[in-house]
Amino acid sequence: MEIPFFDLKRQYDCLKEELDNAFLRVFKKGIFILGENVRLFEEEFANFFGVRFAVGVGSGTEALHLSLKACEIGPGDEVITVPNTAVPTISAISFAGAKPILVDITQDTFTMNVKKIEEKITNRTKAILPVHLYGHPTEMEQITKLAKVYNLKTIEDACQAHGAKYRGKNTGTIGDLGCFSFYPTKNLGAYGDGGMIVTNNEELYKKLIMLRNYGEVKKFTSKIEGFNSRLDELQAAILRVKLKYLDEWNNKRRDIAMLYQQLLEGSNIQLPCEKEWSRHVYHLFVIRANKRDALKDYLEKHGIGTQIHYPIPIHQQKAYKILGYQVGDFPISERNAEEILSLPIYPELTTEEIEAVASLITEFQNLM
Ligand SMILES: Cc1ncc(COP(=O)(O)O)c(C=O)c1O
Numbered sequence: 188m189e190i191p192f193f194d195l196k197r198q199y200d201c202l203k204e205e206l207d208n209a210f211l212r213v214f215k216k217g218i219f220i221l222g223e224n225v226r227l228f229e230e231e232f233a234n235f236f237g238v239r240f241a242v243g244v245g246s247g248t249e250a251l252h253l254s255l256k257a258c259e260i261g262p263g264d265e266v267i268t269v270p271n272t273a274v275p276t277i278s279a280i281s282f283a284g285a286k287p288i289l290v291d292i293t294q295d296t297f298t299m300n301v302k303k304i305e306e307k308i309t310n311r312t313k314a315i316l317p318v319h320l321y322g323h324p325t326e327m328e329q330i331t332k333l334a335k336v337y338n339l340k341t342i343e344d345a346c347q348a349h350g351a352k353y354r355g356k357n358t359g360t361i362g363d364l365g366c367f368s369f370y371p372t373k374n375l376g377a378y379g380d381g382g383m384i385v386t387n388n389e390e391l392y393k394k395l396i397m398l399r400n401y402g403e404v405k406k407f408t409s410k411i412e413g414f415n416s417r418l419d420e421l422q423a424a425i426l427r428v429k430l431k432y433l434d435e436w437n438n439k440r441r442d443i444a445m446l447y448q449q450l451l452e453g454s455n456i457q458l459p460c461e462k463e464w465s466r467h468v469y470h471l472f473v474i475r476a477n478k479r480d481a482l483k484d485y486l487e488k489h490g491i492g493t494q495i496h497y498p499i500p501i502h503q504q505k506a507y508k509i510l511g512y513q514v515g516d517f518p519i520s521e522r523n524a525e526e527i528l529s530l531p532i533y534p535e536l537t538t539e540e541i542e543a544v545a546s547l548i549t550e551f552q553n554l555m
Contacts, residue, residue: 188489188490188491188539188543189490190490190491190492190531190536190540190543190544191492191531192493192494192531193372193492193531193533194533194535195371195372197533197535198534198535202428202429202432205428206425206428209424209427209428210421210424210425212424213421213424218420220417220419220420221417221420222420224420224423224424225243225418225419225420225423227423227427228418228423228426228427228430229241229242229243229383231427231430232383232426232430233385236357236359236360237357237360238359238360238365238385238386239386239387239389239392240385240386240387240388241383241384241385242383242384242385242392242395243382243383243417243418243423244381244382244383244384244395244399244416244417245380245381245382245415245416245417246275246368246370246380246381246416247275247346247366247367247368247369247382248275248278248279248382249279249382249399249414249416250366250367250368250382250383250384251275251276251279251280251316251342251344251346251366252279252282252283252416253384253395253398253399253414254342254364254384254395255280255283255285255314255342256283256394256398257391257394257395257398258314258340258342258363258364258391260283260285260313260314261283261284262284262285263284263285263311264284264286264311264312264313264314265285265288265309265311266280266285266286266288266312266313266314266315266316267289267304267307267308267312267314267315267316268280268288268289268290268299268315268316268317268318269289269291269292269298269299269317269320269501269520270289270291270292270500270501270502270512270520271292271320271497271500271501271520271523271524272318272320272344272497272501273346273496273497274497274501275346276316276318276346277507280316285313286311287501287507287510288312289501289502289510289512289516289517290303290304291303291516291517291519291520292320292517292519292520292523293519294519295460295462296323296325296460296465297320297321297323297473298318298319298323298324298325298326299317299326299330300519301325301326301328301329301333302329304329304330304333308333308337308339312337313339313340314339314340314341314342315330315333315334315341315362316341316342316343316344317330317341317343317344317362318344318346318347319343319344319345319347319351319358319359320347321347321459321467321469321470321471321472321473321496322348322351322374322440322467322468322469322470322471323348323351323459323460323462323465323467324348324351324352324353324358324464324465324466324467325353326353326462326464327341327343327353327354327356327361327362330362331361331362340362340364341361341363341364342362342363342365342366343358343359343361343362343364343365343366344366345358345365345366346367346368346370346373346382347368347373347470348374348470349373349433349470350375350433350434350466350468351465351466351467351468352465352466353465354464354465360387363386363391364384364385364386364391365385365386366382366383366384367382367383367384367385368381368382369382369383369426373470374436374468375426375429375433376429377422377426378421378422378425379419379421379422380422381418381419381422381423381426382418383418397409397411398413398414398416399413399414399416399417400413400415400417401413435534436534437468437469439534440468440469440470440532440533440534441467441469443469443472443532443536443541444459444467444469444472444532446538446541446542446545447472447530447532447544447545450542450545450549451545451548451549454548454549454552455552456474456475456476456548456552457474457475457476458474459472459473459474471496471529471532472529472530472531472532473496473528473529473530474527474528474530475526475527475528476526476528478555479495479525479526479527479528481551481555482528482548483495483528485547485551486547486548491543491547492531493529493530493531494528494529495524495527495528495529496527496529497524499524500517500520500521500524502516502517503521503524530544531544
């Protein structure tokens, strides 16, 4: 049986007519930048997440970058985040001119160890940037508390966590700003790049609207220095269709995760945890196995696609040696990089496919 790590054709096949029509309507209208689809999608997204404002931007990376810019974070400033994240979390900080300061993760949720934040706060710290990795929320209470005490901004990287909840609240809506990616494989994915920033702060919202569009307050009148980072009409039209299915898809991901958990219970691999205060949306289903590479090869040989998120922690990436960290500085992230493996998880995965993946894992373990 061939089971790809992800398969976007399956989702398209289910929604073909709706998606084709959405695309065609944009072509026929002839407006491709900042038209009614972007405006309506921003409204719908804000309503869905229960926030006042949403700003469509070019990508998740840009959502983070513009958020930092809106908070006037730049050269000389420090932003606290984690070493086990997608590189764009970090490049957004360094492109804003600030320095990423890393804090290791917890062994169960693989998200920021909030007990280790305070020791990293200096008079240069301007923001905490937690990453709700794999779709599991970070413990936000302590972050919100520290942000208040030290007068810091909180910018949530919710690029993998559309619809995840922390104590009943949507991730991305708890801090000052929340950033989402619509990279095609995300829980809510476009057919190209796209991103969204959400906030309840009107001042930040107004700045973001300018920042994404050359700093303009009106056409050809730039009030601040800005960029070109806009969600486009075609992507917004597609995302408006898909947003209606997000809850259903997240529930399917949760069902698949539960089935994996049942089938793999009792094996000696670490399965994803879901804290009692969280709603995990399983953007990724990440296990930890001590013979990870052999397991990956075994699954590959049997037609099962897997990936590693992420194989090299940020401080060990050549591009970020400049941060000055050493091997051994973040032991949990470093060990995880050697042992984690992401299994296929997408709403269209069938029960037979999930059972096939789980039984191959069990078979592999019996061979060891
Ligand atoms: C945790 C995290 N942050 C940021 C990003 C950047 O998003 P994008 O690829 O849309 O720029 C991604 C997606 O790749 C991500 O997974």
